[in-house]
Amino acid sequence: MSHQGFEDYFTEPAILSVATTGGLHGKEANPNLPTQPEEVAADVAACEEAGASIVHLHARDEDDADTKSVERFQRLRDAIDERCEDVIINFTTGGDYPPEERLAPVLDVEPRPELATIDVGPVAFGRDAVRNYSRAANELFAERMAEAGVKPELEAFNPGHLTEVNHLIEEGYLSEPYWITLILGMQTGTLPHPRNLINLVENLPEGVVWQCLAVGRYQLPLTTMAMAMGGHVRVGLEDNVYYRKGELAESNAQLVRRAARIADELERPIATTDETREILGL
Numbered sequence: 001m002s003h004q005g006f007e008d009y010f011t012e013p014a015i016l017s018v019a020t021t022g023g024l025h026g027k028e029a030n031p032n033l034p035t036q037p038e039e040v041a042a043d044v045a046a047c048e049e050a051g052a053s054i055v056h057l058h059a060r061d062e063d064d065a066d067t068k069s070v071e072r073f074q075r076l077r078d079a080i081d082e083r084c085e086d087v088i089i090n091f092t093t094g095g096d097y098p099p100e101e102r103l104a105p106v107l108d109v110e111p112r113p114e115l116a117t118i119d120v121g122p123v124a125f126g127r128d129a130v131r132n133y134s135r136a137a138n139e140l141f142a143e144r145m146a147e148a149g150v151k152p153e154l155e156a157f158n159p160g161h162l163t164e165v166n167h168l169i170e171e172g173y174l175s176e177p178y179w180i181t182l183i184l185g186m187q188t189g190t191l192p193h194p195r196n197l198i199n200l201v202e203n204l205p206e207g208v209v210w211q212c213l214a215v216g217r218y219q220l221p222l223t224t225m226a227m228a229m230g231g232h233v234r235v236g237l238e239d240n241v242y243y244r245k246g247e248l249a250e251s252n253a254q255l256v257r258r259a260a261r262i263a264d265e266l267e268r269p270i271a272t273t274d275e276t277r278e279i280l281g282l
């Protein structure tokens with residue numbers, strides 16, 4: 001059979017990322033949302049066991065409020081290092097804080113995370129909050145992460161954000177492979193529809209490795225679609241607190257186990273942490 005361009009699908013491992021907690025909702029949304037370091041670490045250990053090779057982390061204070069405290073990120077990191085084998089740590093830099101505060105955990109926690117996010121463009125949250133993720137901040141974050149040996153995960157909330165990705169590439173802020181999260185279903189983000197995921201993927205620049213993040217009930221169909229397209233996926237309670245309609249998820253690991261089963265049924269091998277490092281050039 002001649003080469004059709006899709007054979008890689010059967011051999012390219014699927015990277016499973018888990019976003020355990022997030023910075024927006026708390027246990028009122030789902031009592032199983034892990035917030036304190038020990039809770040998060042126990043859940044991450046189960047996620048790793050189920051096939052997750054990357055964990056995306058936000059820190060909470062003692063009262064479960066979102067925080068950029070380096071000390072709280074350090075406690076989270078230490079708890080995970082204690083409980084987990086070799087999971088790849090990814091720190092958020094998102095949130096409504098000055099850029100230096102958003103960067104501090106990435107630069108000051110030891111050891112540093114292998115990955116950290118850059119939200120590459122503005123997005124609305126709620127009725128009157130807009131996160132001003134600016135080009136200037138993107139450049140600053142990319143520069144500081146490159147100096148620190150941390151690979152950026154570029155979060156694109158809508159198609160126009162790929163303009164900012166292209167800018168960072170053209171100006172030499174990033175090195176290949178570029179690791180991009182395509183986000184569907186956030187408030188002013190890309191509408192969560194299959195055609196839009198295809199469109200985003202078709203508009204990616206050369207040299208990109210991508211994963212799909214879809215919010216709420218769209219998590220299941222769109223991450224499944226991403227796996228069938230040969231992409232990678234992120235699941236977890238940050239993005240979706242339900243397992244199915246009307247049924248809250250029991251844990252992050254429950255969502256990872258479902259993603260792993262789907263990958264298996266789709267004949268995608270699941271990436272080990274070493275394979276993930278190789279794919280992302282860590």
Ligand code: ZN
Nearest residue numbers: 019022092238
């Ligand atoms: Zn996040």
